[in-house]
Amino acid sequence: VYKHFKMKGAYKWVIFKIESKEKVTVESTGEPTSTFAEFAEKLPKDEARFAVYDMKVEQKDGCKMHKLIFFLYAPDSADSKDKFVYASGKSGFKSKIGSVHKELQINNHADLDLSLIHISEPTRQAEISYAVFCLKKKKKKK
Numbered sequence: 001v002y003k004h005f006k007m008k009g010a011y012k013w014v015i016f017k018i019e020s021k022e023k024v025t026v027e028s029t030g031e032p033t034s035t036f037a038e039f040a041e042k043l044p045k046d047e048a049r050f051a052v053y054d055m056k057v058e059q060k061d062g063c064k065m066h067k068l069i070f071f072l073y074a075p076d077s078a079d080s081k082d083k084f085v086y087a088s089g090k091s092g093f094k095s096k097i098g099s100v101h102k103e104l105q106i107n108n109h110a111d112l113d114l115s116l117i118h119i120s121e122p123t124r125q126a127e128i129s130y131a132v133f134c135l136k137k138k139k140k141k142k
Contacts, residue, residue, distance in 0.1 A: 009054065009066070013039045016050040016093070018085055024050070024093060040112040048074040048086040050093055052100065067101035070094060076107050 012030040019025050028042050043049055051071040058064050072090050074083040
């Protein structure tokens with residue numbers, strides 16, 4: 001499921017649940033047209049989860065990109081053992097899924113607000129940094 005999410009854009013988000021020390025399962029996925037509000041609704045109010053969200057952003061030069069946001073969702077209302085299991089398993093889990101653009105830890109369901117997520121632009125010179133992320137088509141000479 002995660003390969004389809006990351007490589008093919010088959011899902012807008014994936015929520016993972018730790019079932020045991022050796023087993024992490026996909027609890028739910030969102031269709032590519034799903035909203036952030038639908039994603040937030042799927043996260044339980046009192047249980048921890050890992051989640052990855054595909055955020056579409058548009059850079060200043062008009063280049064549209066996808067940025068993967070990793071969430072360690074551990075609400076204060078969750079069982080302390082549950083929060084510990086997710087916190088201690090985070091680095092191992094992230095090493096399995098590969099690189100993400102941003103990592104967030106959310107401790108309150110009310111903090112799941114898309115407007116609070118800030119994606120900064122690359123810091124290098126515009127022509128260099130955007131070449132990595134967005135290849136523009138050259139205009140054909142007539």
